[in-house]
Amino acid sequence: MAEQRDNHVVEIPVDIEPQKQSLFADAALGAIQHHPLTEISKSPGHLLLLKLWQREEDLHGHRIGAIEARLETIRRGAFQLCCLYFAFHGISLTLLFTSSVNQSEDRRACKNWWVPSCLSLLTSLVLVCAVQIKICGYWKVSRHLQRERADGRALTRSIQELRMKGASFDLSKEPQTSKRMKSSSVEIKWRPLRWCSQNLVTICLLCFTGMIFPACKFIPCG
Template sequence: MAGMKDAHIVEIPVDEEHQQKLICAINTISAIQNYPLAEISNCPGHLLLLKLWQREENLFGRRIALKESRMVSIKREIFHLCCFFLVIQWIFLTILFTSSVDSKEHTCKNWRIPSLVSVCTSLEFVSLVQVKICSYWKVSRQLQREKNNDRALAKCIQELRMKGASFDLSKEPMSGKRMKSSSVEIKWKPFTWCSQYLITICLVSLSCLVFPASKFILCGF
């Protein structure tokens, strides 16, 4: 009893600043516990869905990068074919001009033969360029579809992270076709077609001009 009487109770004074810090710490801990990502980590279904969507988003990014690099390589191939086309036409016209200077009468009678050879060669190059252009726009459409799907998936991932456990697991990302139908785009088809195949139109026009140019070079000078 004597020991109890001699014991003293020490009170530690707590000022307002310490109380505010303590309240802030408690609020922070409760906010972290109620944070959507914390809720997702406690829900196996939501956590699995988040991991699957993140993996799918990574795959979309890889496919988009591959298609973009493919489009760049197709552009390079089209450029090289156009350069070869112009070089061949220049060589052909130079040969015609040289032959017309040497023997004008003989070459003027047979002007159709070199002209047909030039046109056939030009059409082969035009067909190759057209194939490359078609493949380019095909990859471009695939790339646009992949980007639409990637945006839809990213939107769902963001919504899942914001809502947490309240997110509806039955919800699926909107596909690229549905997103395209939801956005109204008005395009004039002839203008779109001409803009897509402008290179082919120019090459065909040059090929057609070579035919009368051959006659003019062989018979006009």
């Protein structure tokens, strides 16, 4: 009979967890070293550019907030002038109607109808001009706000690009504002409509003034 030999296999336990942790730490360290922000921190030029753009981005935010507050002030002022306009005509028409009811037989108020008419017309034109000045200022500031927002968006995109590219970012590159290209024919076609939409309040006030002027004669002479 052949001799039977017992083969004993001895397993030596090996702890591979520290090895995995070491490999993971090495990979994380390599990723951090090659991260764009790490490259920027090691490059004085890119780091300075990032700080300057971040500061400029904060300034853009403050300017946009100030412009929005100015727009709100102009809008409130125009609304108050419109309220004053209608309050004046409401009071003047009420007084004119009261005087026409209490007038004597000689109808003296009818003979002097041009006095309240001219006074109403002059006051209306002054208030309408004041409203128009507010509206022009509003749209001027609104265009300024749009430019500031466009510049802010372009600056934000440049900062994001710098953070993504790291040291490979071109330092000579500047933020470019996006401009919408429009043909001259479209501008000419839509310019009157845009002007009417921007000055709709003034147009309505002028139409109302045109109706008030003959009413100042019709009320005392009617």
